[in-house]
């Protein structure tokens with residue numbers, strides 16, 4: 001008799017998670033470690049990232065290491081991916097998750113603000129995806145890339161009824177990266193590289209905890225499920241896309257938003 005249950009086993013996988021040391025990225029790192037993968041966490045400046053990696057490694061008895069790298073630097077990203085491939089590889093999957101936001105009225109936004117957001121949310125995702133694709137195309141190896149975009153790729157978030165949350169660079173960067181996903185999926189399908197987006201709704205992380213309580217309460221009230229998500233609630237979709245069960249999925253944007261986009 002065939003065994004019951006639905007198994008996802010990442011024992012032979014090595015997955016890079018950018019921004020994998022905290023927030024939603026940490027939940028992705030933890031989920032793939034739990035599934036048995038070797039995990040390379042990329043962080044920018046958090047001093048505790050190596051400790052986070054060590055704890056996960058102990059919890060699930062898998063190899064987890066932290067690598068410092070600014071994903072907006074293309075050369076540095078290529079070098080870091082090569083290093084990970086040698087030390088922990090072969091790399092089989094990437095979660096390009098690192099992202100930042102600037103909340104400010106449009107009339108006050110500066111070129112520096114634009115660069116801050118787009119250099120991570122769009123260029124950083126591109127640099128990470130290309131670094132992974134180069135590894136796989138050189139080695140004639142298939143791969144799966146999951147990009148963390150946002151439901152903000154489709155909507156303008158509200159701060160209050162009929163009042164915008166002022167973050168046009170953030171929302172437009174997510175629109176850009178959701179479109180970038182489709183372009184990369186189309187270009188790299190012949191190499192058996194799948195590229196998809198997981199687009200979260202409101203999630204309890206450092207990015208949202210600094211927001212005014214009235215704004216958070218309004219946002220939570222307007223989600224059909226009536227609350228913000230916890231980071232671990234984002235992981236099921238990403239694990240599916242990274243797994244062989246996702247073998248016919250590419251170029252998609254999958255919303256994990258508590259139903260927000262029904263309105």
Ligand SMILES: NC(=O)c1ccc[n+]([C@@H]2O[C@H](COP(=O)([O-])OP(=O)(O)OC[C@H]3O[C@@H](n4cnc5c(N)ncnc54)[C@H](OP(=O)(O)O)[C@@H]3O)[C@@H](O)[C@H]2O)c1
Pocket residue numbers: 018019020021022023024025042043044045046069070071072097098099100120124148149150151199200201202203204205206207208
């Ligand atoms: N929270 C939400 O409600 C929400 C909703 C929709 C989409 N998202 C998206 O989900 C992703 C994760 O969000 P989060 O809320 O978990 O963020 P977060 O808690 O603020 O964490 C951001 C992560 O990105 C890393 N990072 C930032 N810039 C980087 C760079 N240049 N190079 C490498 N790593 C960098 C940070 O590393 P350090 O720790 O070293 O700084 C950190 O690990 C983002 O793409 C975000 O836009 C979040």
